Amino acid sequence: MARRSITQLGENESINEVYVASSKQLRPNRQGNLYLQMQLSDKSGAVNAMMWNANEGIYKRFEDGDYIRIQGTSQFYNGAMQVIVSHIEKVDARDVDESDFMQVSPQRMDDMLKELAEHLRAIRNIHLRNLAECFLIDEALIARFRKSPAAVKNHHAYEGGLLEHVVNLIKVGKAIVPFYPQVDEDLLVMGILFHDMGKVDELSTDKGLAYSDEGQLIGHLVSGVSIVDRLTKEAEKLADEPFPEELALRIKHMVVSHHGKLEYGSPKVPMTAEALALHYIDSLDAHMHGFDKLLADDVNTDSRWTTYSPQFGRKLYKGGGEA
The missing domain is CATH 1.10.472 (Cyclin A; domain 1)
Known part of the structure; x- marks a missing residue:
């Protein structure tokens, strides 16, 4: 089965895939419950991910830069894709094709x-x-x-x-x-x-x-x-x-x-x-x-316009099709 890259993720998809983890943080929400926030990436791009009801044990299960297999669901939030993670396990680097992660x-x-x-x-x-x-x-x-x-x-x-x-x-x-x-x-x-x-x-x-x-x-x-x-x-x-x-x-x-x-x-x-x-x-x-990256990563696949880009301070026109 072909791997599912970051840029191929659509809304409300079930995910069972290996990515690189980075920028992990264990944070409390307003009720004081802990959640895990991190970034997942492969050679196609990166996406923010959250795991609710996390704990210190889950946080220590992997380090930034490790390959991890995550199970979860994709969703749009504030115009961008994110992943809600339900399960995480560390993956041995020897079991990974590094060409999937090097641009x-x-x-x-x-x-x-x-x-x-x-x-x-x-x-x-x-x-x-x-x-x-x-x-x-x-x-x-x-x-x-x-x-x-x-x-x-x-x-x-x-x-x-x-x-x-x-x-x-x-x-x-x-x-x-x-x-x-x-x-x-x-x-x-x-x-x-x-x-x-x-x-x-x-x-x-x-x-x-x-x-x-x-x-x-x-x-x-x-x-x-x-x-x-x-x-x-x-x-x-x-x-x-x-x-x-x-x-x-x-x-x-x-x-x-x-x-x-x-x-x-x-x-x-x-x-x-x-x-x-x-x-x-x-x-x-x-x-x-x-x-180029914004157009490649854009989640508005059915629109001629990208989502709002903080880098550019505007939406960008993708064109395509007849006016």
Whole structure:
């Protein structure tokens, strides 16, 4: 019998399937009775799940990141799908086909890393190329970067998502540079590489997608600047000469300003041509990916419109059929 993926769930369906558990919490309701709240996911997406009348024993039956078999029923709540769970049991990872849960295959990650290396080694500025080389030879950083998601939700929220996001942005960035000669292509590529690099420390995939303690306390912008500082020191050793101070400042400015607005978490707004270009192509890639995901996950299968999206602040038009 074929497995039932998250995005295939319809209203009021009986479910007996294996998913990855994350973000579990044991909480009291208004009457003081405990219930279990968690997220279930597979490679197609994620859904919130609740188990009423839970207890400490059920809560300790599994950990975030474990495979669990759940029995329950799907339902719509506030325009979104959720699952009401009646039974949970932990499943041995050896009994699971991991390809059902990985959105980006290991081979695809290897291919994207190779493509990224080709872009970085094509950089003409010798200082920036040395910096890129220091990144490429840092095996520990590459290993974390290769697995990191780009977010916990909304866009590229899966292992390999950050790598995919960066490669997409470099290709978009290189495509627009001929129309904007004031933008330095090498500097833009380097800013794209490092703009979300701090997410290797901010986000964790060890127990499902979640924020690490460093992510909660510091955030990826500060962590990203620290990584740039460390690698520029390595580049100085490689070249046996100081790394140009202005180049370092411009890269770090792109990291701290790429959200675009102070209210979006950037301590600085874009003040260079490369920082401005990075902000807009980063937003474009994130929103277009979020658009595709919203349409794929939408529970309004019989409507031309999606449900309301908090990410976009609106419904989105799906089209289809005659007007």
